Amino acid sequence: MRSRLLAVMFTVFGMFWSVQSWAEDAPKVVDAPLELKVANRSIMAFQATTLGEAPASRVKRAKAVIGEALDDADDLNVAIDPIMESYMVLLGSRRAFIVSPKDIDGTEYDSVQQAAEAAAARLRQVIAETREARNLQLILRSALAALIATGVYIGLLFGMLFVRRKVLKKLPELMHRHTQALKVGRVPLVDANFLYPLASRLLELVRWIVVMLFTYEWLGFVLSRFPYTRPWGESLNNYLLELGGYLLQGIVGAIPGLGVALAIFFIARGATAFMRRILRRMAVPGTLSWLNHETLQPTQRLTSLAIWLFALAMAYPYLPGAGTDAFKGLSVLIGLMISLGATSVVGQAAAGLILTYTRTLRPGEFVRIGDYEGTVTELGMFTTSIRTGLGEVLTLPNSMITGTVTKNYSRVVQGPGYVVDTVVTIGYDTPWRQVEAMLLEAAKRTPGVLEVPPAQVFQTALSDFYPEYRLVAQAIPSQPRPRAVLLSMLHANIQDVFNEYGVQIMSPHYLSDPQQEKWVPRDKWYPAPAQESKES
Structure with a gap:
């Protein structure tokens, strides 16, 4: 008998141990929180299983108890009663629901009693509103x-x-x-x-x-x-008040940061004005070779830009909303835009600085840049504008100017003005002294070509069929279109002078040796208008 009893006890103990082990190893099911609402008003959010009841069952039971109590009487007493570590909310003599310690996890309540008292207060409000709804x-x-x-x-x-x-x-x-x-x-x-x-x-x-x-x-x-509908109205009013309080709190909280940002702004403004005065004093001739009246303005702009960029970097953390995601996204967008377009922009700006500080071009000078010729009207950081002799205004990128050959017709002249030149090719059977004299005569007849310094003729090449003569003279300062007119008048006078002395301008080209040698005898070295005194 005793052996049978011991066998049964060991069997029951083994079954209990197996069930306990299975319960510990089995995955725990977390109940979803469920809110208890009565008459459109939130009373309590149940998060845990209490006395074997899940949150859904607890909500269903509490609604049934509260509904029956409100149907029986309008004047009900609401109280709370502690039970072990939990609190029981009583509606009259009935238990409405229980508030357990697990129900306040992640909530604003510090204790179970505080949560139970808040739920009881809301339940009292429901009773009062129910009584009011039944009062006509x-x-x-x-x-x-x-x-x-x-x-x-x-x-x-x-x-x-x-x-x-x-x-x-x-x-x-x-x-x-x-x-x-x-x-x-x-x-x-x-x-x-x-x-x-x-x-x-x-x-x-x-x-x-x-x-x-x-x-x-x-x-x-x-x-x-x-x-x-009172809960809805209260939520609307509370939202508006919360929004107004949030905005007011944000404005008040941003005042110190705005004060610091304004202080940085005024300091940067004062530093900019101070540096402008310093640079104007340093631009006096004889102080710095690279700083003069031409480079003073871009230097002041660069200095001001550096000061304001430094001030912006210092003031950025103090601006309202600088730490928000919106500001961070805006910063990323601006950085992306700068990184995508920085190559060309920075290249153009660097080319503009090179042109400014090397003084390659100056406004008012007549230049030839590649295939474009005209007077410089504006020298900017990114582009340079020139006005041609045909009434056109060309805007050239500074990077193109630094990457090509630039001819300046105004830099080497004596006094104000610009250089005007033209090229003619005459056969070897025409004496070079006569060609030079005719070109100088054409220059004298052209209005606008200065006599001092005198015009000069250079033999720039001795080609296979003809030599090349370049007439170089200095013209009076004028607008670009008169320069084009001046060149046209000079070319017309060259044709007239050559026609007067019977010399053809058409350059010869040969397909075979000529029957007579193309040379000039000594007795024909000085035909009119050439003079023997010109020979060196």
């Missing part, structure tokens, strides 16, 4: 208040329409009066015809904002008058 006199008062609020709301809307018509009627007169007062000399700074559409759109935007605000307040007030 209170419902009629609420409906009357809602009607009065609706009438005030409609009146405000019509008042806004009336004010809008009056303002739009007076707006043209006011704008014309104030825009006439804003003048620089006799020129108005703002045109009322362009400002009126902008002002009317701004007024329309303000009107819609005010209408939405009035609608929001009216809806929240009306919903708060009735027990069932």
